[in-house]
Amino acid sequence: MLSAPQTAAAPAKAGSRFVLLFFLFASAGFALMFVPPIELLIRDLTYAITAMCGAIIQLAGGRVGVAGNVMAGPRAGFTMKVMDGCNGVEVVVLLWSAMLAWPAGRVAKIKGMVLGALIVQAANTLRIISLFYLGQWNQDWFEWMHLYVWEILIMILGLAVFAVWIRRTPAIAAHGPAR
Secondary structure: OOOHHHHHHHHHHHHHHHHHHHHHHHHHHHHHOOOHHHHHHHHHHHHHHHHHHHHHHHHOOOOOEEEOOEEEOOOOOOEEEOOOOOOOHHHHHHHHHHHHHOOEOHHHHHHHHHHHHHHHHHHHHHHHHHHHHHHHHOHHHHHHHHHHHHHHHHHHHHHHHHHHHHHHOOEOOOOOOOO
8 A cells, every 4th residue: 555655756756757758848849840851841831821821711702812921911011921930830849749748648649649730720720811811900909919819829729639638538657558
């Protein structure tokens, strides 16, 4: 039978392990973003996200011009550049880091990472499209929504996806087999 100090120490040890692994995975993920081949992949992903947002706007009857990561609205002089930090990659890196650090099987992690990235990118697509229209209407509201509201909402979404994934994913022992 375990004594009280050992019982209390087990969750603390697991929590410390999670925090350490999360920090290591997140640090590695963010460092990888600056490796030239990965930078090019992220740039191409950003261009693809921008093109997809433009296509959705056009399918819905809107007018937009897209070149690379720049969206131009029909109102003279309005352009919006989708930059690093606006492409959802950072939130995905944090989400994946948390999922990799959590004691769960490989299959559950892969499924969670794929579904989580899709959810974050779907929300980010909505974010970009809404900011495109908002920027044409009112630049002050655009800045406020871009810098504060949507940033917070996307981060909360990442946390919510992780929380739901944890509740639906059976944990394995920290030293047990990874499946």
